[in-house]
Amino acid sequence: MDKVFLEEIIYRYKHPLHRGKNSGQKIASENVSCGDKITIYLEIFDDKIVDAKFDGSLCSIANYGAELLLDKIIGQKITELSQINSADLLGEIGASLLQNPVRLKCFELAQIALNELKSASQKRI
Amino acid sequence: MNRSDFPIFDYQPDLVYLDSANTTLKPRAVIDAVRNYYENYSANIGRATYDLAERATLEFNSVRQKVADFVGADLREVIFTHSATYGINQVAFGLRDFLRVGDVILLTEYEHNSNIIAWQKVAAETGARVVFLDEKPDLENVKIFAFSHVSNITGEVFDYDEITAKVHENGGLVLADITQSIGRTKTNLKNYDFAVFSSHKIYGPSGVGVLFAHREVQEKINPLIFGSQTFKKISRENVILADNFSRFEAGTPNIEGVIGLGAAIDFLNKISMNKISEHDIELTKYMTKQLEKNGLMQFLIGAPTTGIFSLNHPKIHPHDFAMLLNQQKIAVRAGRSCSDILMQKLGLDRGVVRASFGIYTTKTDVDKFIAGYKNAIERLAD
Ligand SMILES: Cc1ncc(COP(=O)(O)O)c(C=O)c1O
Numbered sequence: 001m002d003k004v005f006l007e008e009i010i011y012r013y014k015h016p017l018h019r020g021k022n023s024g025q026k027i028a029s030e031n032v033s034c035g036d037k038i039t040i041y042l043e044i045f046d047d048k049i050v051d052a053k054f055d056g057s058l059c060s061i062a063n064y065g066a067e068l069l070l071d072k073i074i075g076q077k078i079t080e081l082s083q084i085n086s087a088d089l090l091g092e093i094g095a096s097l098l099q100n101p102v103r104l105k106c107f108e109l110a111q112i113a114l115n116e117l118k119s120a121s122q123k124r125i
Numbered sequence: 126m127n128r129s130d131f132p133i134f135d136y137q138p139d140l141v142y143l144d145s146a147n148t149t150l151k152p153r154a155v156i157d158a159v160r161n162y163y164e165n166y167s168a169n170i171g172r173a174t175y176d177l178a179e180r181a182t183l184e185f186n187s188v189r190q191k192v193a194d195f196v197g198a199d200l201r202e203v204i205f206t207h208s209a210t211y212g213i214n215q216v217a218f219g220l221r222d223f224l225r226v227g228d229v230i231l232l233t234e235y236e237h238n239s240n241i242i243a244w245q246k247v248a249a250e251t252g253a254r255v256v257f258l259d260e261k262p263d264l265e266n267v268k269i270f271a272f273s274h275v276s277n278i279t280g281e282v283f284d285y286d287e288i289t290a291k292v293h294e295n296g297g298l299v300l301a302d303i304t305q306s307i308g309r310t311k312t313n314l315k316n317y318d319f320a321v322f323s324s325h326k327i328y329g330p331s332g333v334g335v336l337f338a339h340r341e342v343q344e345k346i347n348p349l350i351f352g353s354q355t356f357k358k359i360s361r362e363n364v365i366l367a368d369n370f371s372r373f374e375a376g377t378p379n380i381e382g383v384i385g386l387g388a389a390i391d392f393l394n395k396i397s398m399n400k401i402s403e404h405d406i407e408l409t410k411y412m413t414k415q416l417e418k419n420g421l422m423q424f425l426i427g428a429p430t431t432g433i434f435s436l437n438h439p440k441i442h443p444h445d446f447a448m449l450l451n452q453q454k455i456a457v458r459a460g461r462s463c464s465d466i467l468m469q470k471l472g473l474d475r476g477v478v479r480a481s482f483g484i485y486t487t488k489t490d491v492d493k494f495i496a497g498y499k500n501a502i503e504r505l506a507d
Contacts, residue, residue, distance in 0.1 A: 006452065010504060013445075034444065034460055035474035057475065059442035060505070106444065 005093050013060040018070040020053040028056075029113035031105060036062050040070075040113050047078050054110060061097070065089070065107035069114065081114065126404050127396060128485045132156065141455040141490045145483030146277050146305060146433050147462075149328045151385075158388035159330060162381045170380055171354060185380055188387035189370075192335055195390050196303075196312040196320070202343070204336040204373045205383055209304045210239040212321030212336035213271070215373065216300055217243040219346030220269065223298075226252030228268040231292070233258040234470050235276045235283070238463045240302050244271060259470070264291045269298055275305040278435045278464050278477065279427025280409065282306070289316065298342060308483075309405045309431045311398040318342045324382065328484075329389035333382035336373070344368075352376040401484055405432045408482050408491065415495045426471065432482030435462070436498070437473055441505045446478045449501040455494055 024043035030036065038056040042049055052074050054066045068089045073081060086108055090097055097104055128134055130152040133142075142150060168178040170185045193200045206212045224230075230244045234257045241255070248255045256262045258272075270292045275282050289299045293316070300319040303312055308327035314320050318339045325331035338346065348355065348366070352375035358365040366372040393401065409432050416422050416434075424436040438446070447459035461468045461476035468476055480494050 001448065001452065003452075006448070013505065014507075035476065036442075059444045059475075060448070061444070103444070103448075 009064045012067045013063050022053045027113045027116050061106040062109045066110035069110045139454045141493050143480040144456050146481030148325045149483050154392045155385045155388045159381045159385045162384050188383050191390045202337050204370045206334040206336050208334040209321045209323040214243045216319050217247045224251040224253040228253040229266040230255045231267045231270045233272045267292050267297045271300040273302040277305050280429030280431045280433030310402045324386040329386035330382040332379045348373050350375045412491050435477035435479045437477045443476050443478045446501045450497045455497050
């Protein structure tokens with residue numbers, strides 16, 4: 001793993017922007033193969049995510065995946081969420097993670113939780 | 126010890142390989158033996174009569190004797206399989222007819238998943254029950270007792286002589302999973318009915334394993350697959366299976382793998398198992414001392430007496446340790462290490478960081494691991 005990328009992961013782990021809770025809707029996901037668990041809290045108003053937080057038992061990469069995802073979705077319409085993918089979230093600096101299926105699963109834990117919401121909102125539409 | 130015998134260190138001089146409980150690195154002697162088969166006599170065995178095939182057959186058969194001698198078994202008790210996992214499955218499913226509704230299959234909570242799942246499946250088919258030792262069962266109904274001789278998590282040695290004796294008294298059978306012990310200590314099969322291991326954990330190729338099945342109980346297990354080399358007589362209507370190990374070895378075996386295993390055993394014998402065991406014990410003591418000195422004992426699981434150490438930090442994810450250690454070319458196992466039942470018992474859903482030794486492991490490797498582990502704590506803990 002590239003050093004700069006690793007530092008980035010560790011920095012976000014030690015200084016998370018979105019860790020915590022709010023009183024919004026809860027969605028959860030678990031990686032059964034490694035025991036990681038995440039809960040995402042979403043405050044939604046007029047189909048728009050106005051605030052999001054996450055907590056749980058996460059490795060640094062799962063934490064990183066949640067941080068980047070929440071960076072992206074806060075302020076977005078629920079209907080726009082389907083365009084999110086790991087390659088975009090990771091960008092150039094984290095592209096190497098795409099080649100590592102085991103750790104990519106950690107990174108995508110938050111996205112998997114979010115999928116639940118997506119399918120629920122699709123059902124509504 | 127013997128680091129120069131392992132070519133991987135020529136290519137990766139900085140590698141700190143601490144995952145030998147997962148699989149061992151391969152010495153030149155093993156690599157050469159496999160290559161030599163491919164280059165010089167890569168014929169099938171037991172069938173053709175030309176020189177090449179005879180040589181291949183001879184080399185292959187000689188390994189059976191080597192394996193038998195290595196653990197003090199009889200040549201006829203050695204069955205080549207694909208892995209420890211396959212051996213366990215062969216015994217478990219081979220005993221379908223032996224098991225009845227209500228029989229107890231006794232396991233320990235320390236077992237590798239391989240030594241649990243096959244039994245659960247056979248129990249479901251036969252109406253037998255899987256019970257774990259920490260449930261303190263009555264030993265009377267135990268028809269099978271299967272246990273690992275050395276834990277792949279805690280490096281602790283378990284003999285279970287008393288339980289073995291009781292199970293035998295009641296007409297039950299005992300399987301020892303010697304996968305983690307056979308390359309670390311001199312093996313004594315005692316009066317176990319069955320024992321299994323994988324070649325790749327004792328410096329040989331993967332894809333080969335051995336099942337020892339004691340002469341007196343061998344006919345109790347039925348083969349799982351059938352094919353060439355397994356029969357004595359065949360007609361349009363019928364087939365009579367061979368009455369020895371051949372009936373368990375259907376089809377062309379992993380010839381080069383078995384030959385590689387033979388080379389691995391020669392290699393271990395040349396060093397001597399006593400020396401290997403001494404080295405393992407010395408490193409185990411050294412590691413324990415270093416963990417103590419560095420205030421890390423609080424994270425250690427169990428009390429290893431062989432070179433397998435699992436650590437659990439309450440805050441830091443095992444994968445994160447592995448990631449940071451990997452940056453320093455230190456290879457460790459992280460996660461539940463195929464021991465889900467034990468991890469559940471310990472409440473360690475995310476598993477552990479496991480450092481395990483091989484004959485090439487040095488005190489410097491241990492020092493690097495300790496430094497790397499401490500560094501990871503400094504970097505990741507709040
Ligand atoms: C104690 C024990 N038993 C069985 C196995 C399974 O070995 P294999 O995967 O080679 O069949 C292992 C491997 O980790 C082990 O440590």
